[in-house]
Amino acid sequence: MAKKQIFIFLFIILAVAGFFRLWQITDYPPGLYPDEAMNANNALEAMENGDYKWFYSENNGREGLYINLLAIPLFIFGNEPWALRLLSAIFGILTILGLYLLAKELFKNERLALFASFFMAVSFWHIIFSRIAFRPILAPFFLTWAFYLLFKITNRINWKLEIGNWKLITILSGLLFGLGFHTYIAYRVTPLLLIIPFALLWKNNKKVIVVFLLGTFIAGLPLGWYFLNNPADFLGRTSQISIFSVDSPLKALAENVFKTIGMLFWAGDYNWRHNLSGTPELFWPVAVLFLIGIMLGFAKIFNFQFSIFNKFSIFKPSIYFLLSWLIIMSLPVVISSEGIPHALRAIILIPPIMILAALGLESIIDKINKWHTKKLQQYPQNAKQLGRIKKQLAVLLFAFLLLIASHCYIQYFLRWAPNIHTQGAFNARYVEIGNYLNNLPKESTKYVVINADGVLVREIPMPSQTVMFITNTYPAKNRQEKNIHYVLPENISAITCPENCSIITLENDTMLREEIKKQTKELTLKISPQNIEVLEKF
Numbered sequence: 001m002a003k004k005q006i007f008i009f010l011f012i013i014l015a016v017a018g019f020f021r022l023w024q025i026t027d028y029p030p031g032l033y034p035d036e037a038m039n040a041n042n043a044l045e046a047m048e049n050g051d052y053k054w055f056y057s058e059n060n061g062r063e064g065l066y067i068n069l070l071a072i073p074l075f076i077f078g079n080e081p082w083a084l085r086l087l088s089a090i091f092g093i094l095t096i097l098g099l100y101l102l103a104k105e106l107f108k109n110e111r112l113a114l115f116a117s118f119f120m121a122v123s124f125w126h127i128i129f130s131r132i133a134f135r136p137i138l139a140p141f142f143l144t145w146a147f148y149l150l151f152k153i154t155n156r157i158n159w160k161l162e163i164g165n166w167k168l169i170t171i172l173s174g175l176l177f178g179l180g181f182h183t184y185i186a187y188r189v190t191p192l193l194l195i196i197p198f199a200l201l202w203k204n205n206k207k208v209i210v211v212f213l214l215g216t217f218i219a220g221l222p223l224g225w226y227f228l229n230n231p232a233d234f235l236g237r238t239s240q241i242s243i244f245s246v247d248s249p250l251k252a253l254a255e256n257v258f259k260t261i262g263m264l265f266w267a268g269d270y271n272w273r274h275n276l277s278g279t280p281e282l283f284w285p286v287a288v289l290f291l292i293g294i295m296l297g298f299a300k301i302f303n304f305q306f307s308i309f310n311k312f313s314i315f316k317p318s319i320y321f322l323l324s325w326l327i328i329m330s331l332p333v334v335i336s337s338e339g340i341p342h343a344l345r346a347i348i349l350i351p352p353i354m355i356l357a358a359l360g361l362e363s364i365i366d367k368i369n370k371w372h373t374k375k376l377q378q379y380p381q382n383a384k385q386l387g388r389i390k391k392q393l394a395v396l397l398f399a400f401l402l403l404i405a406s407h408c409y410i411q412y413f414l415r416w417a418p419n420i421h422t423q424g425a426f427n428a429r430y431v432e433i434g435n436y437l438n439n440l441p442k443e444s445t446k447y448v449v450i451n452a453d454g455v456l457v458r459e460i461p462m463p464s465q466t467v468m469f470i471t472n473t474y475p476a477k478n479r480q481e482k483n484i485h486y487v488l489p490e491n492i493s494a495i496t497c498p499e500n501c502s503i504i505t506l507e508n509d510t511m512l513r514e515e516i517k518k519q520t521k522e523l524t525l526k527i528s529p530q531n532i533e534v535l536e537k538f
Contacts, residue, residue, distance in 0.1 A: 031428030092130025174215020263341035292360030434470025
């Protein structure tokens with residue numbers, strides 16, 4: 001394949017990836033989940049006071065890199081839900097480019113690498129998290145780019161090729177790998193993925209290992225130092241959701257393994273925030289190709305000779321690496337006791353799955369090409385007919401890829417995004433409440449009754465974060481300036497409602513509103529155009 005063709009195909013794939021991650025991002029997903037808003041509020045506060053943290057302890061604790069990066073789009077575009085999600089979209093697109101480079105480096109096959117990047121570009125699983133302001137989207141980005149650079153060095157050393165700036169490439173790889181620890185709890189088991197590349201390097205050049213680890217140490221040091229001084233934060237969330245906290249951990253582990261495998265093929269995540277509830281994470285043709293890739297991998301490892309796989313040129317270390325990635329990065333998923341199958345926690349599995357699916361497709365194409373060459377040699381007089389068959393097969397391949405992309409479009413934009421369950425999963429009502437409050441006069445007194453459960457953040461339940469973000473009232477001084485007060489249901493007796501007063505319950509609760517009306521006289525119920533129930537006094 002000519003370089004110009006490769007560039008064109010890669011450009012098209014990245015354009016497709018950009019379309020699926022940016023198209024209608026101001027509208028979809030609807031609403032703003034409080035966890036997203038919590039990230040944004042921390043970023044806004046850090047931007048205001050200059051106190052950017054390596055770890056934010058609120059909301060069960062979160063690594064700080066993603067939150068700190070959110071300050072950039074928020075500074076440029078302001079308090080808009082889509083501005084938060086723009087950061088995830090950008091990293092999602094860059095991950096696809098990194099996956100192309102990694103797959104090419106592992107297998108030295110341009111077409112396979114293009115297939116892998118295309119499968120991720122149109123992966124409903126990856127697209128969902130590329131349009132949500134959750135920090136795990138950074139984990140696949142750092143892993144794909146770090147391992148691309150590391151294998152770039154490893155392969156050239158093993159082939160005894162000259163490498164100009166090997167130290168620069170290696171330390172950059174280490175820095176990227178180390179930055180991954182600032183993304184998500186599940187990333188902490190990734191050092192086990194270094195076993196295979198380090199084994200390849202150990203014999204020929206131990207210096208690369210040292211330089212890589214130096215880069216990793218430098219990048220991870222700030223977070224490591226924080227955990228050294230705050231050990232409770234290191235295992236806080238992990239200990240809460242571990243299977244070792246249940247009565248039968250072995251039984252739970254077996255069930256989780258079954259459900260995690262099943263999420264790819266027959267029953268995916270049931271959380272509407274993560275998936276079209278219950279649908280498999282892989283579209284079935286991609287799932288079939290992934291199974292072929294897995295079979296091909298084990299066939300190569302154990303030197304089995306199946307006709308469809310025979311003489312397909314792959315490198316054993318690459319297969320070892322991909323299979324180890326699948327197994328090792330499944331551990332954080334299967335040892336948890338919460339919400340299995342869990343698409344978000346399994347997000348780091350997406351890159352190897354897409355590469356193995358591409359390997360499956362490439363093996364089929366390779367077999368067909370060999371059949372075509374053989375027939376040309378046997379029947380040269382039928383070259384014209386065989387040429388026509390080859391063109392028809394190319395059209396069939398294009399139609400197949402178009403089918404996968406079309407299915408993804410239907411799945412995301414027509415079935416999932418406008419679904420009423422999706423609106424509920426992202427608390428679209430909370431955004432409407434925030435927008436309503438923003439349109440009220442600044443001098444009017446405004447109360448939001450937080451009648452929803454959640455982790456307390458500065459003595460206020462987490463669900464309030466969405467309204468706080470939309471109204472920019474996370475800081476106490478902003479609440480005073482905008483005359484917005486957040487109260488709990490048990491504290492409604494503290495509501496003092498003078499003239500020009502509005503009271504809104506976070507969740508629709510008729511009984512609670514009636515109780516408020518009993519304590520505060522002369523209130524009337526108003527239904528806003530967005531169907532928000534407001535108690536008003538004018």
